Amino acid sequence: MPATKKKSPASVSRHPLFTTIRGEHDEVRKFFKQFEKEKNAPEEAHTAAMTILGELIGHAEREESIFYPALKERDEKLFHEAHEEHRVAKQLIAELQQGDPDETFNAKMKVLNDVIEHHIEEEYEQVFPAMRGLLREQLDEMAERWSAAKLGRVPTAVREGTRRRRSA
Ligand SMILES: [Fe+2]
Numbered sequence: 001m002p003a004t005k006k007k008s009p010a011s012v013s014r015h016p017l018f019t020t021i022r023g024e025h026d027e028v029r030k031f032f033k034q035f036e037k038e039k040n041a042p043e044e045a046h047t048a049a050m051t052i053l054g055e056l057i058g059h060a061e062r063e064e065s066i067f068y069p070a071l072k073e074r075d076e077k078l079f080h081e082a083h084e085e086h087r088v089a090k091q092l093i094a095e096l097q098q099g100d101p102d103e104t105f106n107a108k109m110k111v112l113n114d115v116i117e118h119h120i121e122e123e124y125e126q127v128f129p130a131m132r133g134l135l136r137e138q139l140d141e142m143a144e145r146w147s148a149a150k151l152g153r154v155p156t157a158v159r160e161g162t163r164r165r166r167s168a
């Protein structure tokens with residue numbers, strides 16, 4: 001038996017980093033449901049949408065800077081797929097941030113919801129399992145950076161939305 005104890009891989013499903021990411025996905029899903037309910041009341045729906053968009057951008061930025069580099073090392077193909085899905089979602093978000101609450105806006109929100117739902121499923125089914133084998137220390141460090149990034153950030157869309165409404 002070797003004298004030095006080997007560091008064991010952390011349990012992906014139980015580490016707080018993954019709990020946090022799942023929690024943010026749940027929040028986004030909740031916001032989309034709220035939007036569905038309110039979309040006939042344009043002002044409320046637009047406010048709810050701006051919140052979703054801000055949350056989504058923040059979440060995507062954190063994943064790209066903190067979480068995805070480790071994914072790239074472990075599964076480059078999956079990394080590129082996830083990155084492309086973020087790119088498509090961000091393009092839709094940028095268009096939504098320019099748009100007024102009308103039928104096109106609602107249609108784009110629906111497509112964004114579908115894109116995000118597919119992406120979340122893929123993160124659970126493929127990305128999270130690809131992270132198996134990361135050490136607890138690595139996950140701890142990512143979780144710390146995640147919290148710091150979240151604390152230091154005011155979501156762009158919320159800021160923009162506030163400005164738009166004030167100047168309207
Ligand atoms: Fe993602």
Ligand SMILES: [Fe+2]
Pocket residue numbers: 021025059063120123
């Ligand atoms: Fe995600």
